[in-house]
Amino acid sequence: MSRLGPAQRRPLNRGGRGGFSSAQGTDQSSGTVHPTILKQARKSGVLNLSQRGLSSVPENVWTLQEDVPEEAKVVSMDNTEDKWWDTVELNKLILASNMLTCLGEGLGKLSALTVLDVHDNHLTSLPKAVGSLENLQKLDIGHNKLTELPPHIGFLANLKTLQAEHNQLTEICEDVCSAKQLEVMNVSNNKIKALPRYICLLSRLRNLNVSHNNLSHLPPDIGALDALRIFDGTHNQLISLPDEFGNLRKLEQLHLRHNRLEFLPILRHCESLKEILAGNNNIRGLTEEHLQHLRAVTCLDLRDNKLQKLPDEITLLAGLERLDLTNNDISNLPLALGTMTSLKAIILDGNPMRSIRRDIIMRGTNEIKKYLVSRMSDDEMEKQCEKAQPSSVGRIGGGDDVVSSHDLYQLKALDYSNKGVSVLPDEVVEAALEAGVKTLNLSKNSLGDLPTNLSVLGPKLTEMNLASNKLSQVHPNIAQFDKLLMLDLRNNQLSDLPSQLAFLTLLRELVLSCNRLKQVPEVVYSLANLENLFVNDNQICDVNVEGFIKLKKLATLDLQNNDIAQVPPELGNCTWIRSLSLSGNAFRNPRPAILAKGTLATLEYLRSRIVT
Structure with a gap:
């Protein structure tokens, strides 16, 4: 779970989630919490004192269960509000985003706690009393100044989640491996050089995040983590993984970016592995x-x-x-x-x-x-x-409208291209819906607009190909396809795009080649995740630099074969573009010899012409 950095994490109004400001909820001079908050905590079992500027924990927090007001003990049939039989033990204590430097041993009095959240403080150590919280299931000590994890964490027999990211830890003590119910452990963004040898004792661990540390190797016993599904070792100094790592049969995600790996590990038994991220290594x-x-x-x-x-x-x-x-x-x-x-x-x-x-x-x-x-x-x-x-390939439909059920159910793809249709049959859409289709190819047909019956596929479609049809416009209901990563509209009759395209916030690739565009549609500049944009072979006259500067992830920009008379030098400031194609236009600069040198040379040339 990502969190705000130190400069962002405290808003000007430090009121907690319960609606009480620091002045209303705590009395700094007497070091107490307002009785109203304590009364609510006795009813709900939750005490939230986050974002209150606390430098120490008020004493009446530790004595919450003991200091029941006398009036609450009086039995009266006329007023049964706030009586002792209505109270519950405190099970959730939130002290996040304060300025705490320590926790008192009084913490041990709150033996019913299942959640203790003290992230985003200035803690340099934890009291021994933490080890007495036998019911604790989640401990969040992230974003502090801890240099070690205390051994008494090993006494937490019911602990399932340990979040200790963004501290100053140099190691994880072996005692932590005694918390055998642990399922999630996040110790990212520390200075850890090695993992505990007996980490194999954490047999229920499902998610292990050790990213952004100083690990150069992993212990062989890590291969015995039979429940592990996600391992994140990003940004370390790993040269290789132990052979035993290949025994992680339930591993689904392996993140190893930014290390020193010279080869991929041989993962002999990782039968469930779906994702390997091993970029920025030496493979x-x-x-x-x-x-x-x-x-x-x-x-x-x-x-x-x-x-x-x-x-x-x-x-x-x-x-x-x-x-x-x-x-x-x-x-x-x-x-x-x-x-x-x-x-x-x-x-x-x-x-x-x-x-x-x-x-x-x-x-x-x-x-x-x-x-x-x-x-x-x-x-x-x-x-x-x-x-x-070999696979059995069934058929849906008959004659020229036949659809492969193998493609539908195995590949999650509907290929209904080159059918010459102007309307998409309902039975084909229904079959695609039942199969959970993610990829749709309707190219080389006679569609005049986006078929309205496609909207039922909107929640799952990630790719849509409408190339080589007769589209003169795109219907506003394109907004329903907000999971699209790729949209191909080439070889149509489009002169603009609807503003509703802005709802496709995940779109990475947009193909508008061979249409009738006189400018790049304004809505394109709102697609913040766009990586590839093809608008070649249109009638575009100018380059909107201000628009392209908004597309910080744009890697490919194809403007070939348009009517561009001038390339603004400021386009050279879009240094994130890796492939820029400008040939086949009317401008004289950059000269063809510059363009032939490639994208980097072209962008550098353009920057050199900026008048300061």
Whole structure:
């Protein structure tokens, strides 16, 4: 769980969630809490004193269970409010976002606590009394100044969640491994150099976050964490993982970005692994031994490494959907990559590709795959088909409207392209809805607008291809497809886009090539997550630099073959653009010789022409 940094975490009004300001809730001079708050706490079992500027815990917090007012003990049939039989023991104490430097031993009096939240303070140590809280299930001590975890945490037999991120810890004591019910442990953003040898005792641990530390190795016993599903070791100094790491059968997410790995670990028994993030390492190669155990992986991030080649065995990753190879040394791709039907995204920016033309790469994943398949010989294609697992392919519909049930249910994709239809049949939409389709291809038809019956697919669709239709407008109900990551509208008759497109806040790729646009639609500049924008082959006359500066994640911008008469020098300030295409326009500067040098040279040239 992410939290605000020190400069952001305290608003001017330090009132707690209960609605009482510091002045109303606590008396700093007497060191007490207002009786009204205590009365509420006795009723609800929850005491929230967060954001009150406390430098110490008021004494009557520790004696909350003992100091019941005399009037509450008087039995009266006329007024039964606030009597002793209505009170409950305090089970949740929140002291977050104050200025506490210590907690008193009086904490031990609150033996019924299940949650203790003291994150975002100035604590340098914890009292021994913490170890007496036998009912405690969640302990949040993040964002403090702790240099060690006290051994008495090991006495917390019911502790399930330990959050100790953003402290100054250099180690985790072995005693913590005695908290055998622990399921979530977050010790990220510390200075930890090693994990406890007997970490294997935490047999129920599901989520372990050790990111942003100084780990150079992991103990072999980590392979015995049979319940572990998420391991985050991002931003450490790991050179390799122990062989035993491959025994984590329930592991689903493995985060290893920003380390010193020279190869992927061999994960022999990680049958549930879905996501490997290993970018920003020193990985030089992949072998069949590395890949053959990763058949369930859907996302493989190897960006910013030193890969020179992608082996043919990459096709062993039968479930792979996203492959990020950004900023490596790859010059060729295996042709068999084009036959991976589940693969939806191949990211190749920053590689010295020689076997595939740049314009093909710019068109996106589908075009890359088609090109690779077109280069395969009949024998190679036949061999690849033999490797593929056989599957029964059912049919939905009849005649020219046939739809593969295999694609619907296994690939979660509806391909209804090149049917010549102007209306999408309801039975096809219903079949797609039942199958939970995420990818939709309606290209090469005669659609004049977005089919209204598609709205039922909105909650799940991530990719929509409406290329090569007869769209002169896009219906405002496009806003219903707010999970879209890719939208292809090329080869239509569009002159603008509706403002409702702004609801597609997750959109990463937008293809508007070959339309009738005279400018980039204003709504495009509101798509903050946009990474790839193709507006080539239109009638665009100018470049809206102010708009493009808003798109901080934009990596690919294709403005080729338009009517641009002048390129503003300020476009050079968009240094985050990795691929800029401007050829085929009317401007004289930058000259073709500059453009031929690539994006970095073009942006640098433009910046040099800015008049200060």
